[in-house]
Amino acid sequence: MTYHTDKKKLLREYFSNTYKGVIKNNEIDNVMSYQLDKNRSYEYLDMIESNIDKKSKILDFGSGFGEFIILLNKMNFNAFGVENCKKSFDISLLSWREQFKRKPRFFYCNSSLPFKDDSFDIITLWNVVEHIENLDFYLKEIKRVLKKGGKIFILAPNYFSFRKEAHYHVPWIPYLSKKLSLKYLMLIGKNPRFFDKNIFPITKIGLIKKINELSLLIEIPFLSKLDNPSKIGRYWLQQIIKICKKLQLYNLLIYLVKFRFYWPFSKNIFIIVRK
Numbered sequence: 203m204t205y206h207t208d209k210k211k212l213l214r215e216y217f218s219n220t221y222k223g224v225i226k227n228n229e230i231d232n233v234m235s236y237q238l239d240k241n242r243s244y245e246y247l248d249m250i251e252s253n254i255d256k257k258s259k260i261l262d263f264g265s266g267f268g269e270f271i272i273l274l275n276k277m278n279f280n281a282f283g284v285e286n287c288k289k290s291f292d293i294s295l296l297s298w299r300e301q302f303k304r305k306p307r308f309f310y311c312n313s314s315l316p317f318k319d320d321s322f323d324i325i326t327l328w329n330v331v332e333h334i335e336n337l338d339f340y341l342k343e344i345k346r347v348l349k350k351g352g353k354i355f356i357l358a359p360n361y362f363s364f365r366k367e368a369h370y371h372v373p374w375i376p377y378l379s380k381k382l383s384l385k386y387l388m389l390i391g392k393n394p395r396f397f398d399k400n401i402f403p404i405t406k407i408g409l410i411k412k413i414n415e416l417s418l419l420i421e422i423p424f425l426s427k428l429d430n431p432s433k434i435g436r437y438w439l440q441q442i443i444k445i446c447k448k449l450q451l452y453n454l455l456i457y458l459v460k461f462r463f464y465w466p467f468s469k470n471i472f473i474i475v476r477k
Contacts, residue, residue: 209296213237213267216289220400223393224369237266243273246328250355254279258323263344264330268294268308272301286312317347324353329368331358331409331471335402338412345416345477354418354475361403365469369396406471413475421474 217230225233236242247270254260256278262271265283267290274281285291291310298306309316325344334340344354359368362376370392378386380403384394404412413420 209293209300210234212289212293212296216293220289221369221396224396225371238269240269240273243270246270246326246357247273249357250324250326250353253353254324256280259321259349260324260326261317261322261347262326262328263340264327264333265294265308266290266330268297270326270328271307272297275307276301281307283308284311284315286310315343315347319346320349321347322352323349324355326355328355328357329359331356332361332403333400337402337404341412341416345418348477350477352477354477356409356471356473356475358404358409358471360406360468360471361401362405363468369401406468406473409471409473413473419476421476 213234214230217225217233218227221230221233250260258280260274260279260281262281262283265271265285266287268283268285271281271283271294283294285294285308288310291308294308295306298308325348327344331337348354359365361367361374361378363374364376365374366372367374370387372387372390372392375386380398383401383403384398387394387397410420
C-alpha cells in the first residue's frame with residue numbers, strides 16, 4: 203500500500219469523524235481537495251515572502267496536514283511545523299515521506315513548544331487561532347520561541363462579520379456568543395458538536411488586546427485583499443462610504459477608516475506581530 207493510499211484513507215476517516223454533521227458524505231472529497239490544494243500554500247508564502255530568506259528559520263504553528271511546510275522545504279527553506287491534533291500530525295508525516303527521505307520536520311505537541319527560546323525568525327498561524335482553546339498560553343509560548351525582531355503572521359476567519367461559517371458553510375451572524383452560536387446551528391439543522399469542541403471565536407479587537415498584553419508590536423495591513431468582504435458586507439460597506447461622500451463627511455470617513463470600521467464586514471482577520 204502506498205503512502206498516497208494510506209493518506210487518503212486517513213483523511214477520509216478524519217473528515218468523516220471530525221466533521222460529522224458538519225459536511226455531507228458526498229462533500230468529503232471536495233473538502234479533502236481543498237485542504238491539500240497547493241495553491242493555498244503558495245498564497246501563504248506570498249504573505250511572508252518579503253520577510254524571509256534562505257537563512258530564516260520558520261515555524262508553522264498548527265501545521266495541519268503539512269502542505270505549507272513541505273512546500274517551504276522543497277524550496278530549501280529552513281521550516282518546521284508543530285501540530286496538536288494527532289490524526290493531522292500522522293497525515294503530515296505520510297505527506298513528508300512521499301516527498302523526502304530525511305527526518306521529518308514536524309512535531310506533535312499538546313503542551314509547551316519543544317523548542318529553545320529565541321529559535322525562530324518567522325512564526326505563522328494560518329487559520330488556526332480559532333481552534334486554540336488555551337490561546338493565552340500558546341501566545342506566550344510563541345513569543346518565547348520567537349527571536350527578537352522576528353515576526354508572527356496570523357490569518358483567521360472573522361466570526362464577527364457577515365460571512366459564511368468556514369466549516370459549516372452557512373450564513374453567519376456577527377457577534378454571536380458561543381452559547382448562541384450552538385443554538386443557531388441547531389436551529390438550522392446542523393450538529394453543533396464540532397463547533398462546541400473545536401471552535402473558539404475571537405474578535406480582532408480581542409486578539410489585539412491579548413497581543414498587546416504580551417508587549418508585542420502589531421502591524422495591521424490596511425484593507426488588504428485578505429480582508430475580502432463578503433457580498434453582504436461589501437454592499438453595506440459601499441453604502442456607508444456613499445453616504446459619507448454624499449454628505450461630504452470626509453473627516454468622519456477618515457475617522458472610521460482609521461479605527462477600522464470595516465472589520466464587521468471583513469471575512470478574515472489578518473495581523474502581523476513583531477517582537
